[in-house]
Structures are given as C-alpha cells and as structure tokens.
Amino acid sequence: MSSISTTTDQALPVTVIQRSRGLGRLGVGALWGYRDLLAILAMRDIKVRYKQAALGVAWAIIQPIAMAAILFLFFGKLMGLDAQVAPTPYLVFVLAGVLPWTLFESAVTASSGSIVASAGIVRKVYFPRLIVPLAATGAPLIDYGIGMLVMLVAMLVLGVTLTGQALLVPLMLISLMIGVLGVGILMSAVTVAYRDFRHVLPFLLRLLFFLTPVIYPVTILPEAYRWLLALNPVGGTIAALRSAILGTPIVYSDWMISTCIGLAALFAGLWYFQRAERRFADIV
Amino acid sequence: MTPPAIHVEQLAKQYRLGEGVSAHRTLGERLYGLAGSAYNRLVKRQGAQTSTKRDTFWAIRGVSFQAEPGKVLGVIGRNGAGKSTLLKILSRITEPTAGRATIRGRVGSLLEVGTGFHPELTGRENVYLNAAILGMQRREVASKFGDIVAFAELEKFIDTPVKRYSSGMYVRLAFAVAAHLEPEVLLIDEVLAVGDAGFQQRCLGRMHEIAEGGRTVLFVSHDMGAVARLCDRVMLMDGGRVVTITDPQDAIDQYLRLVADWRRDPSGVFTGPLAQDVRFFDLTVNGVDNNDPRIIRPDQPITLRVVGEAQRAIPDYRTTFSVYRDGVRLLTQHDAPVPTDLPAGRFEATAGLPALLLRPGRYSVGVGGYRDGMREYLWGADLIDFTVTEQWSADYDPINLGLINLPGHGSRITGSRRDALTTADTGSCAA
Numbered sequence: 255m256s257s258i259s260t261t262t263d264q265a266l267p268v269t270v271i272q273r274s275r276g277l278g279r280l281g282v283g284a285l286w287g288y289r290d291l292l293a294i295l296a297m298r299d300i301k302v303r304y305k306q307a308a309l310g311v312a313w314a315i316i317q318p319i320a321m322a323a324i325l326f327l328f329f330g331k332l333m334g335l336d337a338q339v340a341p342t343p344y345l346v347f348v349l350a351g352v353l354p355w356t357l358f359e360s361a362v363t364a365s366s367g368s369i370v371a372s373a374g375i376v377r378k379v380y381f382p383r384l385i386v387p388l389a390a391t392g393a394p395l396i397d398y399g400i401g402m403l404v405m406l407v408a409m410l411v412l413g414v415t416l417t418g419q420a421l422l423v424p425l426m427l428i429s430l431m432i433g434v435l436g437v438g439i440l441m442s443a444v445t446v447a448y449r450d451f452r453h454v455l456p457f458l459l460r461l462l463f464f465l466t467p468v469i470y471p472v473t474i475l476p477e478a479y480r481w482l483l484a485l486n487p488v489g490g491t492i493a494a495l496r497s498a499i500l501g502t503p504i505v506y507s508d509w510m511i512s513t514c515i516g517l518a519a520l521f522a523g524l525w526y527f528q529r530a531e532r533r534f535a536d537i538v
Numbered sequence: 539m540t541p542p543a544i545h546v547e548q549l550a551k552q553y554r555l556g557e558g559v560s561a562h563r564t565l566g567e568r569l570y571g572l573a574g575s576a577y578n579r580l581v582k583r584q585g586a587q588t589s590t591k592r593d594t595f596w597a598i599r600g601v602s603f604q605a606e607p608g609k610v611l612g613v614i615g616r617n618g619a620g621k622s623t624l625l626k627i628l629s630r631i632t633e634p635t636a637g638r639a640t641i642r643g644r645v646g647s648l649l650e651v652g653t654g655f656h657p658e659l660t661g662r663e664n665v666y667l668n669a670a671i672l673g674m675q676r677r678e679v680a681s682k683f684g685d686i687v688a689f690a691e692l693e694k695f696i697d698t699p700v701k702r703y704s705s706g707m708y709v710r711l712a713f714a715v716a717a718h719l720e721p722e723v724l725l726i727d728e729v730l731a732v733g734d735a736g737f738q739q740r741c742l743g744r745m746h747e748i749a750e751g752g753r754t755v756l757f758v759s760h761d762m763g764a765v766a767r768l769c770d771r772v773m774l775m776d777g778g779r780v781v782t783i784t785d786p787q788d789a790i791d792q793y794l795r796l797v798a799d800w801r802r803d804p805s806g807v808f809t810g811p812l813a814q815d816v817r818f819f820d821l822t823v824n825g826v827d828n829n830d831p832r833i834i835r836p837d838q839p840i841t842l843r844v845v846g847e848a849q850r851a852i853p854d855y856r857t858t859f860s861v862y863r864d865g866v867r868l869l870t871q872h873d874a875p876v877p878t879d880l881p882a883g884r885f886e887a888t889a890g891l892p893a894l895l896l897r898p899g900r901y902s903v904g905v906g907g908y909r910d911g912m913r914e915y916l917w918g919a920d921l922i923d924f925t926v927t928e929q930w931s932a933d934y935d936p937i938n939l940g941l942i943n944l945p946g947h948g949s950r951i952t953g954s955r956r957d958a959l960t961t962a963d964t965g966s967c968a969a
C-alpha cells in the first residue's frame with residue numbers, strides 16, 4: 255500500500271505515503287513485524303469459538319469422531335466401501351481423508367469471510383491485511399492437530415501401524431498448506447469485491463469434496479481417469495497424505511500435480527490480494 | 539531546524555459515489571457493468587466519459603501542511619470537511635489518490651477506541667488484542683499491563699468479559715491501552731466524546747504529557763474546549779480543503795462562523811420543495827446554540843427549540859425534530875399532534891425529551907417540516923449535536939446496556955416470602 259523507506263533519520267523510521275503504482279509490495283517483512291497480531295487474532299478465534307460452547311474444546315474431538323462414525327456407517331458399511339479399502343479399516347481410511355479435507359474446507363471458508371468479518375478493524379487501523387486470512391486458518395489448523403491425535407488413537411486401537419512412509423507426512427502437510435493458503439487468500443480478496451462468493455463458495459467446495467478422494471479410494475475409478483482427481487489444489491495431496499499414513503502406495507505424480515496447482519493458486523492469490531488490499535478499507 | 543514530523547504535500551483522495559457505504563458489487567452487477575461499458579465504448583463514446591465523472595467526488599483535495607515535532611496540531615471542521623479521510627490516509631488505512639505524506643517516526647493511530655475489542659473476551663485478553671492491533675509488541679504490553687489497568691481503574695473487572703462492561707468502562711479500558719502507545723506521531727480522531735468528565739480530563743492530561751515528551755499529536759475533534767486547551771496550532775478544513783492553519787482561538791472563531799452559516803444561508807443545508815418557503819434559524823438544545831458546548835446530564839430533560847420563518851402561509855404544516863446516534867434515527871417528535879395551518883411570519887417550534895431517556899454518548903439533531911402527507915417537505919440533517927454524560931444513579935445504571943435508558947427496575951421475590959405470598963393468596967381465595 256505504501257512504502258516504508260529503510261533510511262532513518264536520528265534513528266526514526268520514515269514512512270512515505272503515496273499512491274502505490276504497478277504491483278506494489280505485500281511486505282513480507284512487515285508481516286513479520288506483526289507476528290504477535292497474527293498469533294493473537296488466531297488465538298481470539300479459537301478462544302471465542304469454545305468460550306460459549308458448553309463442551310468447550312471437547313467439540314474439536316467430538317466432531318471428527320462423529321463425522322467418521324457417520325461416514326463409516328453409510329459409506330463403509332451400507333455402501334460397502336470398506337471392502338474396497340481392505341485390509342485397511344474404513345474408519346481409519348476415512349479419518350485420514352476427512353481430516354485434511356476439513357482443514358481445507360474450514361480454512362478456506364473462514365479465510366473467505368475473514369476480511370469482511372474484520373471490517374471493524376480494517377476500516378480503523380493499518381496493518382498488513384494478509385494477517386487476517388492467515389489468522390483465520392489458525393483455528394482449523396488446531397482442529398486438524400486434535401483430529402490427528404484422535405486418528406492415531408483409532409489406528410492404535412484398530413491395529414494399523416505407521417510405516418517408514420510416514421516420514422513424508424511433514425512434506426505433504428506443507429503441500430496441503432500451500433493449497434489451503436492459496437485458495438484461502440484468493441477467496442478472501444475476491445469475497446470483499448464480490449459478496450456473492452459467500453453463496454458460491456460452499457457450493458464449489460461441496461463439488462470439490464466429491465472430486466477429491468476423501469470418502470472413496472482413488473481405485474474406484476478406472477485407471478485412465480484417476481489423474482482427474484489430482485486436478486485440484488489439494489486432491490492429489492490428500493490422497494498421498496493418506497497413503498503415507500496408512501502405508502499404501504503413494505501416487506507421487508498426483509501429489510506433484512496438486513502441489514503445482516496449489517502453488518499456482520498461492521501466487522494468484524497473493525497477486526490478486528495485494529492488488530485488492532489497497533481498496534479494502536474503502537469498500538469493505 | 540528539525541524536519542517536520544508530518545509533511546503533507548498536495549494530498550487528495552477521490553471516492554466513487556457510494557464507496558464506503560456499499561461499494562462491493564455482486565458478480566452480476568460487475569458483468570452488467572462490463573457489458574454496459576463495452577456498449578458505451580461501442581455506441582456512445584462521450585456518454586461513458588461523463589458518467590464516470592459524475593460518479594466520483596473528492597473527499598480531500600490539495601491538502602498541504604506540516605506538523606512540527608512535539609506539538610499538538612488540532613484539526614477542526616464541519617462534518618464532511620475531510621478530517622476523517624485525512625486521518626485515514628495518514629494512518630495508512632486507505633491510499634491517497636494523489637499527493638504524498640511523509641511521517642518521521644512510529645505512527646500510532648486512534649480512530650476509535652477499542653478497535654477489535656471482542657465482547658466475549660475478558661478485559662485482559664482485549665488489552666493484548668487491542669494493543670497488538672495498534673501495533674504494540676507483546677513484551678511491550680506485558681511490561682505496561684499494570685499501568686494500563688490502573689489508568690482504566692478496572693483492576694477488579696479485568697478478568698470479566700467486556701460484554702458485561704458499561705460503555706464508560708469500555709471506553710476507559712480502550713483509551714488506557716491507546717494512552718500507553720508510545721509512537722512518535724499519534725493520530726487521534728474524536729474519541730473522547732463519551733466517558734465521564736473526570737476521565738476525559740485525565741485523557742486530555744495524558745495527551746498533553748505525550749506532547750510534552752516530544753511526540754507529535756494530530757487531534758481531530760468537535761470539542762472546541764478541548765481543542766483550545768490542548769492544541770498549539772489548529773487547522774480548519776472545509777469542503778476537503780485546508781481553510782487556514784493558525785493559533786487555536788483564531789481557528790475556532792472561524793469554525794464557529796462557518797458552523798453558524800446555515801442560519802444566514804440555509805440553501806445548501808435544507809433540502810426539499812418547502813426549503814424556499816420555510817427558513818429555520820437559532821436551533822438550540824436546552825437554550826444553548828452551536829457556539830457553546832452542549833453537555834447534558836442524564837437527569838436533565840432536553841428541549842430542542844428552533845426559530846423559523848414562513849415566507850407565506852402554509853396550510854396543514856408541522857415541524858419535525860429527529861435525534862440520531864451514530865447515524866441511526868432514534869426518535870422523531872413534532873411540534874403539533876396533527877398538521878395545522880401555519881401563518882406567514884416567525885414561529886417557534888419545540889420538542890421535548892424526558893430526563894433519563896438517552897444513554898451516554900453524542901447525539902445529532904435534524905430539523906425539518908412537512909405538509910400535505912409528506913409530499914411537500916424540507917429537511918436539514920446534522921444541524922446541532924449534544925453529548926449526554928455519565929452520571930450514574932439507580933435510575934441510570936451503567937449496567938443497563940442498550941440504546942435508550944429505562945428508569946426504574948423490576949422486582950424479585952425469593953424463598954420464604956414467596957411461599958408466604960402464595961399461601962396468603964390461597965388463603966384469601968378460600969376466604
């Protein structure tokens with residue numbers, strides 16, 4: 255938005271405010287200076303979410319369990335998908351997919367509405383606006399962490415052991431976060447300018463949910479069409495992440511395709527965001 | 539000579555009409571817009587040009603000034619003069635359309651108190667949140683936390699969610715955080731309007747200290763008393779431009795002449811078909827006009843009085859008074875139960891609000907009149923404002939949160955007395 259020159263005069267920082275031209279800068283350095291705000295905003299979302307709930311943080315554990323139980327019953331048992339994924343128990347299989355998907359879905363949804371929801375701050379104080387969608391991913395990340403613990407317990411109980419492949423999990427989480435942040439940042443800026451994205455987004459996410467191998471294994475599709483499932487910013491990564499955890503063969507090409515799409519979304523998101531952010535205060 | 543703390547050169551900001559209200563578009567509108575402009579480009583070139591010109595306005599234009607370090611520069615002007623836009627640009631919330639501003643030192647801005655306060659969080663949590671939003675580091679807040687709480691005098695309530703605070707407590711806590719910001723340049727917008735007189739006094743004192751400590755303060759206010767006491771120099775703005783930068787008393791005099799102008803030249807202020815036929819002047823709140831502060835204790839009834847002049851006899855007319863808070867019309871009252879004939883010549887119209895009705899805060903008054911089922915009317919918004927202070931009593935309780943105040947209380951019946959009442963009732967029934 256405006257440039258802060260590094261020259262100092264009697265150790266005073268000098269701020270020059272003028273219309274930014276061309277691409278401008280996102281100011282990653284400025285972002286670092288506001289890391290406390292990022293942490294506090296993320297903490298605020300987490301605290302507020304559980305403060306009024308009678309069960310408090312227990313919700314973070316109950317939700318994935320309930321979700322997995324429902325999917326297990328309907329898709330695993332009634333529709334017979336558990337036979338498709340044997341010998342892996344369908345419960346663990348579905349948890350390993352639903353958890354990262356939920357992270358993606360809730361983080362993108364939260365980021366998308368985050369700037370509008372923070373209008374009160376955006377209109378009254380300056381700070382790098384990118385903080386807002388970033389902070390919105392905090393609570394979903396915590397939920398994901400708690401969900402992972404639940405899944406590890408389920409694996410222990412059902413006798414699924416981790417293999418050496420699990421060492422790839424951190425790399426895959428980075429891939430996943432690239433997709434999550436890319437789409438989230440893009441949606442946050444788009445939603446400010448076009449409010450109807452609030453209605454479009456849930457529909458798109460629902461569509462993407464079925465195009466992502468979350469409740470079903472990739473193997474239910476004919477081999478020639480499987481690559482289609484990788485054509486989304488998290489699909490290939492979620493499949494790879496699940497394989498790494500469950501010790502089934504990882505489809506590296508799909509993982510790479512998804513990561514590249516995620517990276518493209520991230521760059522597009524950052525580019526569009528810095529273009530849009532200077533008008534946020536005027537139109538939000 | 540030390541360089542100025544704030545150096546503003548030819549700053550300008552252009553808004554599209556409607557921006558700041560609801561400038562976000564739906565996708566559909568955007569598509570229509572694209573189609574429309576393509577059509578314009580293809581079919582009628584000039585039409586497109588004029589429409590873009592009509593849809594924009596300059597909130598500020600050609601604003602240049604300097605603020606010396608260690609001084610308090612006041613900024614005054616009527617509503618819409620561009621003061622807030624100027625502050626928004628200097629605090630980097632919005633970008634100027636043209637011109638530049640150079641600021642030496644860390645900038646702290648206080649455009650409202652309690653930005654980002656979340657009702658569910660406790661006072662303590664909100665202090666950290668608000669401080670981080672205002673640009674303080676966690677360590678800095680931690681070291682000043684005791685001072686902040688002591689300044690707000692909220693030691694006992696610091697772990698209570700702020701949704702249980704009164705508006706006064708809320709403002710005290712919020713201002714306490716802001717008062718402990720230590721930037722070299724502090725930008726302050728109208729934030730002291732609420733809060734009891736004692737606390738306002740301490741805030742002004744604190745601002746004075748801040749300036750004494752070599753920091754620069756830019757202070758936007760409608761409170762001429764505070765401006766006169768606090769500022770070294772005052773900049774008067776009108777219509778998006780700087781009218782003058784001079785010593786406080788001179789600037790305030792010019793401002794008051796500007797404000798009083800609507801009485802001499804109401805043409806721009808009053809709108810509607812009747813504006814030619816009815817003129818208003820001398821609007822007062824409890825007998826005080828625009829030249830003096832209108833501070834009202836909650837236990838005082840409020841009388842709005844306007845002197846008007848009808849250029850001709852107007853049948854079926856009555857005068858309308860409306861009271862607004864933050865742009866919300868709280869209530870409307872008329873000078874007569876039903877419209878009646880108004881003879882030509884001078885008249886006086888009044889409206890009265892009972893004591894203990896309004897909660898503490900700043901209110902704005904609009905005055906107008908109508909006849910013939912609203913088909914002919916005149917209306918002038920924002921003609922005068924007044925502030926209701928905090929003076930708590932049993933009929934005016936800080937915890938009675940809300941937009942309006944309801945004096946009195948309900949009742950409670952407990953334990954044995956309740957049983958006694960029930961038996962007594964049954965007894966009387968049986969008898």
